[in-house]
Amino acid sequence: MLSAIGVTSLEDLFSHLPAEVRLNRPLAIDAGKSEYEIVDYFRARGDENANGFASFLGAGVYHHYRPVLVDTVVSRGEFLTSYTPYQAEISQGTLTTIFEFQTMICQLTGMEVANASMYDGSTAVPEAAMMAMRVTGRDRILVSRTVHPEYREVLLTYAQHQGMPVAEFGYLKDAGTLDTADLESKIDSGTAAVIIQSPNFFGIVEDVRHAAEIAHKHGALLIFVFAEAVSLGLLEPPRDADIVAGELQSFAISPVYGGPFAGIIATKEKFMRQIPGRLVGETKDTRGNRAFCLTLATREQHIRREKATSNICTNQALIALMATVFMTVYGKEGLRELAQQNLSKAHYLAGKLPLRFSGPFFNEFVASTNGRTPDQINQTLLGKQIIGGLPLERYYPELKNTMLLCATEMSRREKLDTVAEVFAK
Amino acid sequence: MIKKVRQHINQNEPLLFENSSPGKRGYQLPPLDVPSVDTAAALGASNIRAEIEGFPEVSEVEAIRHFTRLSTHNYAIDLGLYPLGSCTMKYNPRVNEQVARIEGLAWAHPYQPESLSQGILEVMGTLEKILAEITGMDEVTLQPAAGAHGEFTGILLIRALLQSQGNARKKLLIPDSAHGTNPATATMAGYKVENIKSNERGMVDVESLARAVDEDVAALMITNPNTLGVFEENITRIAEILHSKGALVYMDGANMNALVGVARPGDFGVDVMHLNLHKTFSTPHGGGGPGSGPVAVKKHLIPFLPKPRLERVGERWTWNYDRPQSVGRVRAFYGNIGMHVRALAYIMAHGGDGLRNATLDAVLNANYIRALIEPYYDLPHKAPTMHECVFSDERQTKRGVHTGDIAKRLIDYGFHPYTVSFPLIVHGAMMIEPTETESKAELDLFVDALISIAAEIDTDPELVLKAPHHTRTSRVDEVTAARKPIVRWKGVTEPRP
Ligand SMILES: Cc1ncc(COP(=O)(O)O)c(C=O)c1O
Numbered sequence: 001m002l003s004a005i006g007v008t009s010l011e012d013l014f015s016h017l018p019a020e021v022r023l024n025r026p027l028a029i030d031a032g033k034s035e036y037e038i039v040d041y042f043r044a045r046g047d048e049n050a051n052g053f054a055s056f057l058g059a060g061v062y063h064h065y066r067p068v069l070v071d072t073v074v075s076r077g078e079f080l081t082s083y084t085p086y087q088a089e090i091s092q093g094t095l096t097t098i099f100e101f102q103t104m105i106c107q108l109t110g111m112e113v114a115n116a117s118m119y120d121g122s123t124a125v126p127e128a129a130m131m132a133m134r135v136t137g138r139d140r141i142l143v144s145r146t147v148h149p150e151y152r153e154v155l156l157t158y159a160q161h162q163g164m165p166v167a168e169f170g171y172l173k174d175a176g177t178l179d180t181a182d183l184e185s186k187i188d189s190g191t192a193a194v195i196i197q198s199p200n201f202f203g204i205v206e207d208v209r210h211a212a213e214i215a216h217k218h219g220a221l222l223i224f225v226f227a228e229a230v231s232l233g234l235l236e237p238p239r240d241a242d243i244v245a246g247e248l249q250s251f252a253i254s255p256v257y258g259g260p261f262a263g264i265i266a267t268k269e270k271f272m273r274q275i276p277g278r279l280v281g282e283t284k285d286t287r288g289n290r291a292f293c294l295t296l297a298t299r300e301q302h303i304r305r306e307k308a309t310s311n312i313c314t315n316q317a318l319i320a321l322m323a324t325v326f327m328t329v330y331g332k333e334g335l336r337e338l339a340q341q342n343l344s345k346a347h348y349l350a351g352k353l354p355l356r357f358s359g360p361f362f363n364e365f366v367a368s369t370n371g372r373t374p375d376q377i378n379q380t381l382l383g384k385q386i387i388g389g390l391p392l393e394r395y396y397p398e399l400k401n402t403m404l405l406c407a408t409e410m411s412r413r414e415k416l417d418t419v420a421e422v423f424a425k
Numbered sequence: 426m427i428k429k430v431r432q433h434i435n436q437n438e439p440l441l442f443e444n445s446s447p448g449k450r451g452y453q454l455p456p457l458d459v460p461s462v463d464t465a466a467a468l469g470a471s472n473i474r475a476e477i478e479g480f481p482e483v484s485e486v487e488a489i490r491h492f493t494r495l496s497t498h499n500y501a502i503d504l505g506l507y508p509l510g511s512c513t514m515k516y517n518p519r520v521n522e523q524v525a526r527i528e529g530l531a532w533a534h535p536y537q538p539e540s541l542s543q544g545i546l547e548v549m550g551t552l553e554k555i556l557a558e559i560t561g562m563d564e565v566t567l568q569p570a571a572g573a574h575g576e577f578t579g580i581l582l583i584r585a586l587l588q589s590q591g592n593a594r595k596k597l598l599i600p601d602s603a604h605g606t607n608p609a610t611a612t613m614a615g616y617k618v619e620n621i622k623s624n625e626r627g628m629v630d631v632e633s634l635a636r637a638v639d640e641d642v643a644a645l646m647i648t649n650p651n652t653l654g655v656f657e658e659n660i661t662r663i664a665e666i667l668h669s670k671g672a673l674v675y676m677d678g679a680n681m682n683a684l685v686g687v688a689r690p691g692d693f694g695v696d697v698m699h700l701n702l703h704k705t706f707s708t709p710h711g712g713g714g715p716g717s718g719p720v721a722v723k724k725h726l727i728p729f730l731p732k733p734r735l736e737r738v739g740e741r742w743t744w745n746y747d748r749p750q751s752v753g754r755v756r757a758f759y760g761n762i763g764m765h766v767r768a769l770a771y772i773m774a775h776g777g778d779g780l781r782n783a784t785l786d787a788v789l790n791a792n793y794i795r796a797l798i799e800p801y802y803d804l805p806h807k808a809p810t811m812h813e814c815v816f817s818d819e820r821q822t823k824r825g826v827h828t829g830d831i832a833k834r835l836i837d838y839g840f841h842p843y844t845v846s847f848p849l850i851v852h853g854a855m856m857i858e859p860t861e862t863e864s865k866a867e868l869d870l871f872v873d874a875l876i877s878i879a880a881e882i883d884t885d886p887e888l889v890l891k892a893p894h895h896t897r898t899s900r901v902d903e904v905t906a907a908r909k910p911i912v913r914w915k916g917v918t919e920p921r922p
Contacts, residue, residue, distance in 0.1 A: 032776030046529025048544030077503030161615030258758025318711025
């Protein structure tokens with residue numbers, strides 16, 4: 001090969017690099033290891049983490065069972081080791097599954113268009129807000145304090161340099177639902193979008209229709225955020241929203257300490273050209289067979305460059321495929337039954353604990369730790385191989401001595417009872 | 426002659442929705458061990474949906490056949506060379522997939538106690554340190570989810586630093602050869618874009634750059650090697666020009682596969698850069714993601730890194746949220762951790778020497794292709810090739826055949842095409858990046874295919890214009906797809922096959 005190139009050594013291929021940029025020593029990285037040693041190393045790291053604990057953490061990342069089929073499908077090299085489907089003729093596998101994904105997200109959310117995925121729920125929120133700015137020609141964003149605190153932080157990071165002022169509105173102290181009076185007092189003719197989450201960060205189901213009415217009365221869009229996708233198996237989809245931004249981690253995606261997950265943005269057909277990210281569309285090949293391809297690329301960075309709707313390029317395709325397989329395996333009946341089980345488990349546990357809020361909740365709720373700190377309760381639980389709830393004071397200073405607890409289909413009754421006992425003591 | 430492929434039967438497959446029958450199911454849930462809650466009572470009757478209209482109903486066997494059949498409609502690295510320039514489609518080692526699924530790692534909840542997360546934090550801390558060594562930078566954040574997200578993070582860091590000095594400035598300089606995410610990122614970070622023309626060698630022209638740098642310029646966003654696969658030989662001088670005017674240098678590290686172990690951006694004047702773990706460090710593309718876009722910085726940018734920051738305190742890893750100058754969070758939680766696990770496994774398998782050898786092989790393979798193809802296709806920029814080479818369809822265009830057609834004909838020969846029509850500064854670009862993964866035998870087949878196609882264009886251009894001929898899906902009508910977009914299934918069932 002060297003002689004075909006016309007050089008005598010590999011080093012010659014780098015002789016044009018100026019001397020001052022060359023690294024003149026070996027990288028200070030240990031010598032290569034065998035497969036066995038690598039597996040051993042990561043097993044040891046896994047052992048240093050929590051193992052064999054039951055967990056009652058939710059807060060945007062949920063422990064749901066992952067049907068075996070999910071890994072079977074995404075482990076196929078044809079899906080795992082392919083690139084973004086630019087060459088439609090040899091990418092129909094990926095393209096078809098994305099088209100099915102987009103369709104199922106629409107069915108789930110009551111929207112008409114869904115993109116091929118965003119990085120995660122948190123980044124989908126500012127992308128949705130920027131989309132609302134483009135649609136309305138306005139720039140102010142009103143976000144509920146019951147939206148996931150970290151999603152709101154990400155929104156602020158993005159908003160700072162967009163000329164997009166973000167203000168928050170509150171929640172009702174007793175119900176834990178949107179304070180619509182506060183929203184009404186803050187919304188005006190400069191508001192591009194109102195952002196709400198349901199079930200909200202406290203697990204409580206919001207009145208989406210009412211929020212939409214308020215937003216629409218002032219010419220603003222309603223952005224609906226979800227972090228617990230399983231809830232949509234049971235809950236009325238947010239048909240009154242204009243944009244839906246969500247997180248699909250609940251659909252067979254391991255928690256992996258916070259990622260990779262998959263976000264989505266869905267909307268009405270009339271806003272299709274403002275949606276960020278990739279879209280797959282249906283068409284035909286020259287023989288007249290149905291085929292799919294990436295479409296409406298004129299929204300995207302590789303065509304529009306600085307005028308693109310977003311800079312997103314690589315998204316979370318394989319994770320979206322996991323969610324697609326999950327939705328297929330559970331299907332129409334299964335997702336509903338799954339959601340029902342989550343509801344029942346959470347309500348069983350909640351029935352034994354002092355609740356902080358009175359609003360209707362799905363599989364998460366806020367409990368008061370009456371007289372003790374959340375850390376004291378969590379320490380006791382850890383002693384029983386249980387990871388307890390998330391103390392809320394860090395995110396909501398007014399919610400001292402409360403924690404957010406989540407129960408899913410994977411929470412066994414005996415563990416629910418143990419949590420209740422520890423609370424009762 | 427087509428040597429690599431011949432046709433074989435593969436199955437048609439309707440959409441899931443067309444295959445559904447009411448009542449079919451592919452799941453099992455254990456019996457509920459607590460009392461069943463009345464949903465309407467718990468949530469309010471008006472909050473309950475009747476059903477998920479149109480949602481699939483298939484059996485487990487139908488589900489696995491569906492996805493397996495569809496998978497056979499894809500090309501993949503596992504099937505052969507995938508020479509997409511700029512995408513670094515190298516082999517994705519399977520051990521990486523296995524270790525990423527180890528229960529203690531895969532089932533770690535981001536809010537579980539730090540004391541029960543030391544293993545995953547050790548993985549992240551180790552990876553940060555190694556990436557700093559590879560790039561020659563001082564610190565690394567693993568929070569960004571992909572390359573473009575890393576760019577956004579990096580430019581926010583630049584803005585924050587300049588703002589702390591009193592003036593965030595107005596614009597970014599971006600070479601005309603840059604990837605589209607660079608200018609799109611500039612806009613998202615609130616900067617105007619000024620394009621910098623490349624010279625005839627395909628490099629940033631130092632004189633015109635010097636003229637463009639003024640007090641309004643926040644930074645230069647440069648890709649090195651650039652998207653022509655050419656190393657910017659004047660990079661040190663370029664960095665001096667920016668720095669002398671108080672501006673910074675951002676490097677798009679998408680092409681680090683040409684540099685690992687050979688040269689380090691931190692040694693040639695770069696202030697901040699991103700890496701693509703899904704390119705250089707072998708994490709799988711998965712049909713379009715997930716990726717991971719760590720950002721590496723020099724000391725002066727450390728205070729502004731996204732929060733929380735991973736820190737070592739005594740014998741323990743911990744998250745530090747108390748970072749008053751931080752640009753904030755760019756995403757929830759801490760990053761695409763599953764990709765960090767895979768990237769570290771790749772680095773451990775190679776070791777320092779192995780990483781450098783991979784670079785040498787990647788550059789060797791690109792130069793080999795360049796040498797053998799140059800007699801047949803136009804190579805507009807003659808500067809030395811690093812990890813990829815960019816040809817032009819200039820000669821073939823005279824016969825009415827364009828880069829996109831040649832790409833489609835390559836499919837008939839059993840290859841995934843190169844990157845088509847990027848970078849924009851090359852007429853009908855054919856951007857070829859073989860990576861170190863490929864053997865000489867696979868490269869020779871690819872070269873033979875391109876040479877054979879060049880001959881076909883001379884004798885029978887129609888053959889190339891109508892390609893691909895041997896695929897189950899022939900050329901796809903992308904124009905109609907965009908003109909009348911159908912982006913979800915609306916219930917119009919095609920006749921079953
Ligand atoms: C040169 C270059 N820059 C930036 C990117 C964007 O990276 P990502 O797709 O991970 O966002 C890419 C890849 O697509 C690239 O090739």
